[in-house]
Amino acid sequence: MTTSSSPWRATVLTLFPEMFPGPLGVSLAGRALATGLWELEARDIRASATDRHRSVDDTPAGGGPGMVLRADVLAAAIDAAEIGPERPKLLMSPRGRPLTQARVVELAQRPGPLIVCGRFEGIDQRVIDGRGLEEVSIGDYVLSGGEIAALALIDACVRLLPGVMGKEASGTDESFSDGLLEYPQYTRPQLFEGVPIPQILTSGDHAKVAAWRRAESEALTAARRPDLWEKAANRASGQKTPKNTTDG
Secondary structure, eight states: OOBTTBOEEEEEEESOGGGSSGGGGSHHHHHHHHTTSEEEEEEEGGGGOOSTTOOOEEOOTTOOSSOEEOHHHHHHHHHHTOOOTTSOEEEEEEEEEEOOHHHHHHHHTSSOOEEEEOOTTOBOHHHHHHTTOEEEESSSSOOSSSHHHHHHHHHHHHTTSTTTSSOGGGGTSSTTTTSSOOOOOOOSOSEETTEEOOGGGGSOOHHHHHHHHHHHHHHHHHHHOHHHHHHHHHHHTTOOOOOOGGGO
8 A cells, every 4th residue: 555655656667658658647646656645667678688780689589570579688578667666567468368347446555566568579488477467458459669558557546546636536436436437427517519418417306317327327228338337237136247257
């Protein structure tokens, strides 16, 4: 758990440290970074290369296209970061376990992760195993590198840190906080292009508003994310969702 004397800290290993803080330097995350509510360290993997060309990759063993980040260079970069055992060590990877809001909450409550951003065809498996890297995915697609995925993970965590968001309820009353998608939102003007705000939202009856929002969340989740809806239904009935054996 982070404390006021030890802010949440993200340490990123990347070949492109200039990509950070990037969008994390503006808005809520940027203000929180400037005021010391969290810290960011972007470390250049290439600084751990030992040859005069500062080589960080080589051809895949067994043949194939592309290049692979070398085990010795990346392991040295991880070791040089001097990450304590209390901090998670993550690798952004399309083959990792999907990042969920529940996992984000866990990460936000810990001292802050080391995040390895891969490039090329990936990284040597021996580093993943030898340094205990947890592979994390932000979706079923492939990016040019792990940096954009790391930015997304860090942003998701930072917004949950104490003092970052203006209203505590904002972090709990939204999509995925209870396993459902968020209900539709409305604000002024009362009438927009002939479409009014649903009357129940301006009724002043908080119980009816809450019931309407719950029903809308359930309907949206069932229609757009049947996987989440099935899990929510299982929880409501006291059943356990079967474990996906492909997760390891």
